[in-house]
Structures are given as C-alpha cells and as structure tokens.
Amino acid sequence: MELLVLVGILFALFIAEIIYYRIHALENLHLKVEFSKDVAQFGEDIELVEIAENKKRLPLPFIILKFEAPREIKFYDMENTSTSDLLYRTDMLTMKAFSKHTRRIKAQCTKRGYYVFPRVGITTSDLLLVEHFTTDFQNESHLTVLPEVLDTEQMQMLTSVTLSELQCRRTLLTDPFTLAGIREYGPNDPMNIINWKASARTGELMVNQNASTCAQKVHIFVNLEYYNTKHSTSLLEKSISLAYTYLIGLAELGIPASIYTNGADVISGAPVVSETDLGSATLDERAIMLARIDLKNPAHSFAETLEKYIRATERDDFIVIISPQYNGDFRPLLTEIKSRRPSLFWLMPSYRTTPDAEPEPEIAHSYMRWEVRGND
Secondary structure, three states: OHHHHHHHHHHHHHHHHHHHHHHHOOOOEEEEEEEOOOEEOOOOEEEEEEEEEEOOOOOEEEEEEEEEEOOOEEEOOOOOEEEOOOEEEEEEEEEOOOEEEEEEEEEEEOOOEEEEOOOEEEEEEOOOOOOEEEEEEOOOOEEEEOOOOOOHHHHHHHHHHHHHHHHHHHHHOEEEEEEEEEEEOOOOOOHHHEOHHHHHHHOOOEEEEEEEOOOOOEEEEEOOOOOOOOOOOHHHHHHHHHHHHHHHHHHHHOOOEEEEEEEEEOOOOOEEEEOOOOOOOOHHHHHHHHHOEEOOOOOOOHHHHHHHHHOOOOOOOEEEEEOOOOOOOHHHHHHHHHHHOOOEEEEEEEOOOOOOOOOOHHHHOOEEEEEOOOOO
8 A cells, every 4th residue: 555655656746747847847948059250251260159048946957959050151070960951950968957058169161151040949858858848949140251352363463454444544534623733844744734823932833733534433243143054153152252352452452442243132132232432441341241142042134233333333434344144145235335334344254164255346355254263
C-alpha cells in the first residue's frame, strides 16, 4: 500500500513538473543574434553575437539556439552548421536561473549585399527531458556589405580617359561672364580683357582670367540588365564594384559625380540612383546604396533610366556607361545618345570568352572592353 502511495506521489510530481514547465519554461526567455557592426567592407572579418537570457528563477536543463544566416557570411567555425540555401546554425548549452549567455562567432563577408536573419529560435525542455518547448523570436539585426574595391591599377585607364576628356573641354571652353582671377598681361592677350583698376593699383598691366564653362561633372550609368539567357549575375557584380571603385577615384580627385543604375533596391524596389554631387559626406551613403542593389530580380528598363536622367546632364558633361549587356537595342540606344552627348564613353565588363560587342562606328572610339577573370 505504501508503495502505491509513493508511486502516486511521484506520478503527481511528474505531472506537476511537466505542467509547470509547459506554462513557464519559455517565460522571460530571450534570444538575440546580431552582427558586431551594421556596415562592413567586402572581405572584412566580423563577429556574429549570440545573446541568450533566462530572466526567471526556473533553471533550464538545456537550450538549443537556432538561427538561419545567409551563405555569403562565411563562418570560420562550421561546427553545428548545415548548409542549403541558407546556413543553419545550432548551439546547445545549459541555462541556470537568472543567467545570460553570450557567444561571439567569427565570420567573413564574402559578397556584397544587404543581409538579415530570417529566423532565430530556442528549444528547451523540462527537467526530466520528457517534453520539448520551442519558440521563435523577431530579430531586426542587419548587415550591409559594401561592394568590392577593385585593384587600383585596373582603374588607371578609366581615370586617364576621364581626366583627358575633362581637361580637353576645360581648355577649349571658357565663360566670359565668370571671373576666375587676375594675372599679368601677356603679349598675346587682347586689349579688351585688361583690368584697368587692377593695373592702376599694381602699376603693371593686369588682365582678367575667365573660368571654364566645363563644370567637370561625371555621370555614371550602370546597366544591370541580364547579359545572357542564363540570367548570370557575375559580370553585374563586377559592374557594381567597378562603379564603386570609380566613385572613390573621382572623390579623391575632387571631381563631382552622379550615379544612376536600373538595379532595384532590395527593400524599396526602386531604381538605385544618386543625383547629388559627390562629396566626402555622401560617398559612404552611395556605397550603401550600391550594396543594397538586388540582382535576384530583373532590373528596371535601362533605356527608360538612361532617357530619364540624361536630360539632367549638360552637353559637355562626361557620361560613362558601364554595361556588360550589349545586344538588342542597347548599341543603337548608345548611338542615339552619343549624338546628343559627345562625351559619352562605354565600358563593357567581360570575360575572355565573351564575344566582342562590335559597336557601331559612331561609338567604336568611345568603347573599352574590360576583361575580368573567371567565367559564367
């Protein structure tokens, strides 16, 4: 009889323990997975931080932390990690009452993009390990990986072409209504540019020096339409990296620039464009804009993007078109734009095996093939 009573008591305690854990196991239990920084450079090492907290008196025999991470974030420690379309990470630990667990996992940013954690969750159990309890948490952490900065030696050709074009137009065109300064009179200077007041003050003939009408602006258009039937994106990634590296070079030279793409922002879906002049305060903002371009979905029409924003440029501005796509209506489109903007230049990222674009005569001298390593 006593044995039956003991068994009954134990059974009652067993049921009570399970019911109590069903109600309270997931109370005041929190999990957050975040990146150590919001913005990272291409190839940079960062840390993934797991923070789990048990804010109650009830101890948990174990908890299993689960989260999904983008494959482009490469963990150095792949233990407890499985791979498919995402990386699935699972870690197990014991949580005492009122305890906190923090773990830092080192990872490398291997691809440009905007990344979030789709899901994070915790699984735990009662003390007797009879039942498991699972819950998911909202996680707002995100990471922006900036485009790759290409080898500076590869940019010398494009920079040289840009400087040559701008210097040529700066030399040829002057504005008679804009005064850039005053200098001494030269034997070839006309009499009508003598500044008589300045000459009287200095005792020597001085002449007005007019400013250039060329504002030395560069407008970069990046075509991110698919360039083959397989909808490959590798050359599109190179195009984004090239545009970013070019922007950095122009900023270092103090040349104002705008950038227009037909790529869609991964959050808003709108074309990624920046019409403001480039300054040190906006270069990082533009890098983030380019990082958030979504290549998984088709780009907006490049013809419409080019026609819309070309109107905001001046006839003598330097127009750079970056486009690995060259078939269909693309080359005729450039030929037509070239008639309105003589300073147009087309840069075509390609592989060694990519056929030559064979541009029309009107744009053949304003075309450069940019070969990169690899293949589709």
